[in-house]
Amino acid sequence: MAERLGDIDTSALDKLLAVKQEEDRIRGFLAKAEELKEKTSPSVFERVREDYARRLASLEERAAPVRVEVRRRYREFLELHWAATQALAGARAQKEELEFRHAIGELGDAESTARCREAEESLEQRTADMEKIERLRTLFLQVFPSIDDTEPEPEATPNQSEPMTSTSLDAGTRISKRAPTAPPPEEDPSAPDLEPTLLLPPARLVLEETGKEYPLGASNFIGRGSENHIRLAQPSVSRKHASISLSAAGFSIHDEDSASGTFVNGKRVTTHLLADGDRVRIGVLNLVFRSP
Secondary structure, three states: OHHHHHHOOOHHHHHHHHHHHHHHHHHHHHHHHHHHHHHOOHHHHHHHHHHHHHHHHHHHHHHHHHHHHHHHHHHHHHHHHHHHHHHHHHHHHHHHHHHHHHHOOOOOHHHHHHHHHHHHHHHHHHHHHHHHHHHHHHHHHHHOOOHHHOOOOOOOOOOOOOOOOOOOOOOOOEEEOOOOOOOOOOOOOOOOOOOOEEEOOOOEEEEOOOOOEEEOOOEEEEEOOOOOOEEOOOOOOOOOOEEEEEEOOEEEEEEOOOOOOEEEOOEEEOEEEOOOOOEEEEOOEEEEEEOO
C-alpha cells in the first residue's frame, strides 16, 4: 500500500499550493488597499486595484490546467483510499475472528497467540497506511478545498417534468413509463388503455456500514449533493454519482460519469441490471440491493 501511495505524483499539488499562496498574498494587499483608499486619490486607488485584479486573473489562468491534473491525481487517490479502507476492515475482521475461534475452543492458546500476533501486526500496518493516506487527503483539501465539488450542478431544462422521488411512490403503485409534460386531453372512456405501465416492486438499497435502508422508486439519483434522492454525504462520492431506474427488465444502475466509478460485485460498471443481493460500491461505501 505504501508503494502505491508513493506512485501518486503530488508535483501538481506543489504547483497549485504556490499559486494559492501568491493569490492569498495579493488578496491581502487588495483588502488593505480597500481599508486605506481614503488616504490616496481615487485614480491611484483604481490603478492599484486594477493591477491586483489583473495579477489575480493571471494566476487563475495558471491554476486552471494544474487543477485538471490535481483532479486526475485525486481520482487515483480515491481508488487507493478505498483499497486501504477495505484492507483495514479486513485486518480488523481477521483479528476478531481469530479471537472468537479461540473463545469457542477451536484454537488452542499457543496457536491463537501466534496467529493473533500476526493479525495484530497486519492491523498495525494497515492502520499506519490509512494514517498516511488521510494525511495526503488533508493535503489535497488544503490546496484544493473544493476538489470534492468539481462536478457541475445539474441544470434545469425548460418544460421538463418534475423528477419522481423515491418516496413519492409506494410499493405496488402502477406507474407510467412516460411522465406527461402537460395536462392530458379528455379521455374517451370507451378507448382501450394503450399506455404501457409497470408495477413498481418493493426494492431498496441497504448501507452495509449502518444498516440504513433507502427505498427505491421508479427513478433514483445517488450522490453527495442534496438534490439526490439517495444522498451519501461522503467525500469519495461524486455530487451526482449514479442512478437507479426501473424498466420492464427490473432495476438497473447507471454510473453518471462519477470520479471514482460505480462497482457491482467488485466490477466497475457503466450500466448493470441488478439482482437481489448484489453488492454496490459508491465511493468507499458498500450497499446491498434488495428486491424480494
